[in-house]
Amino acid sequence: MLRLDLANVLSERIGPKGIDWPSALAAHAQRLEAARDALWQRKSDPAEFLGWIDVPEDTETLRRVLRFREAQAWVEDLVVLGIGGSALGAQAVAAALGKGPVRLHFVDNVEPEPILELLRKLEPHKTLVNVISKSGSTAETMAAFLAFRRWLEDRLGPDWKRHVVVTTDPAKGVLRPYAQAEGLPAFEVPRAVGGRFSVTCPVGTLPLAFAEVDLENLLAGARKANEQARAALEHNLPAQTALLHHLFSQKGQNIVVFMPYSTRLRYLPDWFVQLHDESLGKMRDRAGQEVRTGTTAVRAIGTTDQHAQVQLFREGPHDKLINFVRLLNPSEDLEIPAVRGLEALDYLFGKSFFKLLDAEAKATAHALAKAGQPNYTLTLEQLDAYHLGWLLQHLMWQTAFLGELWNINAFDQPGVELGKEYTYALMGRRGWESLAQELRAEGVE
Numbered sequence: 204m205l206r207l208d209l210a211n212v213l214s215e216r217i218g219p220k221g222i223d224w225p226s227a228l229a230a231h232a233q234r235l236e237a238a239r240d241a242l243w244q245r246k247s248d249p250a251e252f253l254g255w256i257d258v259p260e261d262t263e264t265l266r267r268v269l270r271f272r273e274a275q276a277w278v279e280d281l282v283v284l285g286i287g288g289s290a291l292g293a294q295a296v297a298a299a300l301g302k303g304p305v306r307l308h309f310v311d312n313v314e315p316e317p318i319l320e321l322l323r324k325l326e327p328h329k330t331l332v333n334v335i336s337k338s339g340s341t342a343e344t345m346a347a348f349l350a351f352r353r354w355l356e357d358r359l360g361p362d363w364k365r366h367v368v369v370t371t372d373p374a375k376g377v378l379r380p381y382a383q384a385e386g387l388p389a390f391e392v393p394r395a396v397g398g399r400f401s402v403t404c405p406v407g408t409l410p411l412a413f414a415e416v417d418l419e420n421l422l423a424g425a426r427k428a429n430e431q432a433r434a435a436l437e438h439n440l441p442a443q444t445a446l447l448h449h450l451f452s453q454k455g456q457n458i459v460v461f462m463p464y465s466t467r468l469r470y471l472p473d474w475f476v477q478l479h480d481e482s483l484g485k486m487r488d489r490a491g492q493e494v495r496t497g498t499t500a501v502r503a504i505g506t507t508d509q510h511a512q513v514q515l516f517r518e519g520p521h522d523k524l525i526n527f528v529r530l531l532n533p534s535e536d537l538e539i540p541a542v543r544g545l546e547a548l549d550y551l552f553g554k555s556f557f558k559l560l561d562a563e564a565k566a567t568a569h570a571l572a573k574a575g576q577p578n579y580t581l582t583l584e585q586l587d588a589y590h591l592g593w594l595l596q597h598l599m600w601q602t603a604f605l606g607e608l609w610n611i612n613a614f615d616q617p618g619v620e621l622g623k624e625y626t627y628a629l630m631g632r633r634g635w636e637s638l639a640q641e642l643r644a645e646g647v648e
């Protein structure tokens with residue numbers, strides 16, 4: 204189960220910052236149901252970028268991915284070249300559930316030293332490179348691909364082609380025709396699926412197949428979130444959490460802290476930050492009116508960041524809504540042993556690590572509530588593929604519902620384009636000479 208504990212957002216618990224949930228739900232029922240119906244109705248229109256809803260149903264593509272993985276039994280290192288939505292989902296799930304023996308490496312930056320360090324350590328004969336780019340044009344990913352392709356060819360000669368697999372748009376960008384021309388195996392990012400919504404398609408599933416993640420169950424969990432997103436309001440978890448975010452943003456909580464109590468989930472906040480910020484930080488609504496929507500997602504991990512950020516969360520400005528994620532059961536546990544001479548610590552003796560983790564999560568949530576800081580908790584029965592798939596798809600739905608409530612397009616990211624254009628100009632790309640000149644006049648070169 205994936206459940207919502209919202210006790211610490213209620214006015215009876217946290218005072219004036221809080222809400223009265225039953226009446227808030229009733230007051231917004233019509234809007235939320237309209238949002239739900241609109242999303243389900245628009246889903247088959249490719250221009251709406253709602254393809255991620257149906258991807259978990261596509262077991263045929265999953266079978267192709269698994270067959271490909273089986274045919275590459277020689278792989279010892281898988282290098283993912285991708286950035287943003289083309290890396291963060293697989294990275295989050297692999298860290299949570301991945302098992303050896305294949306080692307996964309994510310190249311999502313163009314800092315030369317780490318790339319060189321990786322290249323020096325890899326054995327080309329045992330390495331498979333998965334270049335992932337929806338647009339097939341992202342400078343960072345393309346630069347990394349140029350470097351890895353050359354590295355493979357220099358060491359393996361014509362055999363380099365066996366060591367590359369491409370994941371890209373069915374038609375757009377340079378990678379698709381290149382894969383065809385060179386005869387490279389290629390998987391699709393469906394046209395109507397944006398990068399940050401792509402973890403259940405081959406963008407996520409291909410690397411995760413090499414990490415031995417139980418993909419059937421990851422997709423089954425995502426389908427469970429779909430079922431809830433279609434349900435009546437009282438069972439519609441993403442509509443409910445979207446409403447919480449909406450209500451608190453109206454109350455001036457401009458920051459959303461996403462804080463799982465799990466080191467295994469340490470990359471999940473990074474994935475959430477992109478999903479939330481790129482989808483919801485928008486200057487204009489669907490009608491073109493200036494609206495400047497968005498709340499800023501902040502990463503945190505419990506218990507680690509209790510010792511770094513919770514001071515601010517409790518005593519700093521109450522401009523945040525904190526979203527904890529807590530596991531109800533450990534996959535395995537460890538007893539804290541008693542040690543003679545350290546009886547001052549006897550409150551820990553014989554207790555389990557999971558009990559301590561659980562107590563810390565509950566204690567922090569309550570301490571924040573006592574200070575009037577709103578927070579809610581999503582609880583997962585346990586950390587497995589099914590529940591993680593459910594959580595990921597739930598968060599995608601939450602984002603889509605918020606897009607509807609704010610009447611914005613949650614599926615584009617026009618705000619990142621200008622920086623890309625400036626980069627082309629600074630790198631001397633053909634066709635960008637006049638922009639380069641403009642930049643020089645502005646003192647940027």
Ligand SMILES: O=P(O)(O)OC[C@H]1O[C@H](O)[C@H](O)[C@@H](O)[C@@H]1O
Binds near residue numbers: 286288338344
């Ligand atoms: O998959 P790609 O087309 O290479 O895009 C990778 C990333 O870069 C872009 O700048 C977008 O802001 C992200 O939404 C996207 O996930």
